[in-house]
Amino acid sequence: MAYFLLLPLVQMPAEESAARVEPAAFTPAPVQPAxxxxxxxxxxxxxxxxxxxxxxxxxxxxxxxxxxxxxxxxxxxxxxxxxxxxxxxxxxxxxxxxxxxxxxxxxxxxxxxxxxxxxxxxxxxxxxNRYPGLQLYTEDVQPALEEAQMLCTEVMDRMLATSSPDFVGPVGPFAEFRGDLEDLRAALSSYMGAAVSAGPPAAAGPAHLDAMGKMLAEARPQVPAELQAKIDRLRVLLDMTEEKLSRIFALRDSERWDYAxxxxxxxxxxxxxxxxxxxxxxxxxxxxxx
Known part of the structure; x- marks a missing residue:
């Protein structure tokens, strides 16, 4: 009996009990501006x-x-x-x-x-412009060789018109020069389109170009006076081509070939x-x- 009499002493009101078990509201900590x-x-x-x-x-x-x-x-x-x-x-x-x-x-x-x-x-x-060496070739060397080829044709035609079987004169050496010039153009065209690792063609080597220059020097005194200026122009074109080719070959061997x-x-x-x-x-x- 005493047990039942004590129950009211430990029992809490319903509303107070609910307040005790309800979880507290969560408030997030403020985020620091830093x-x-x-x-x-x-x-x-x-x-x-x-x-x-x-x-x-x-x-x-x-x-x-x-x-x-x-x-x-x-x-x-x-x-x-x-x-x-x-x-x-x-x-x-x-x-x-x-x-x-x-x-x-x-x-x-x-x-x-x-x-x-x-x-x-x-x-x-x-x-x-990405390839300075190729630019030198297309803008300087190619036009020079084309002009030289036209001059060769003109000089050869004039010499043949005045030649005879008894006197070949400079026709032989000049014909050899013209053939070497054609070989040079073909070799350079192939070289410029080849892999970068390809070496310069023999036809464009210093020894071969020097030999071509000597042919012109030997032929000049033998051609008619009115053609000597054209021979001089051929020599200028040949020297310019040799100088440009030396720069092209140097670029081809360097990191600057592909400048980009x-x-x-x-x-x-x-x-x-x-x-x-x-x-x-x-x-x-x-x-x-x-």
């Missing part, structure tokens, strides 16, 4: 790194293939890289780290130079590496106050 700033900076930096690398990959692909798809992708990547750099500049208004602010200014300079170099390289891809790829390695990649150094230092300071 954490938000650092997180935004990390995201912006990652965007910039991605777009910088994307521009390099696309330009490298364009140089390898000269495909319009890579060119379009490169253009888009450069726009996004500029936008990512500008976003970092806007975010820097809250920075308090002096070194990082100075590095940001340097980053802006590097980005401007990187874009300028990339545009210069992209502009010569697919043109004769050479400029990419020596001008674009070093700028990208400098930007990468700044980015690496910024990543290392992640979590610190900017």
């Amino acid at each position: 954490v938000i700033g650092l997180s935004a900076f990390d995201a912006l930096l990652a965007d910039f790194e991605d777009e910088r690398e994307a521009s390099l990959v696309a330009l490298r692909g364009y140089l390898l293939t000269e495909g319009e798809g890579f060119h379009r992708e490169w253009l888009q990547a450069t726009v996004r890289m500029q936008e990512a750099a500008e976003a970092l500049v806007r975010q820097s208004s809250s920075w308090t780290d002096g070194r990082k602010l100075v590095q940001l200014v340097e980053m802006q300079r590097l980005v401007a130079r990187l874009l300028a170099e990339q545009r210069a390289i992209a502009s010569i891809a697919g043109t004769v 790829s050479y400029a990419f390695r020596t001008r674009v990649e070093p700028l990208a590496a400098k930007l990468g150094s700044i980015e690496e230092e910024w990543r290392a300071s992640a979590g610190e106050r900017s």
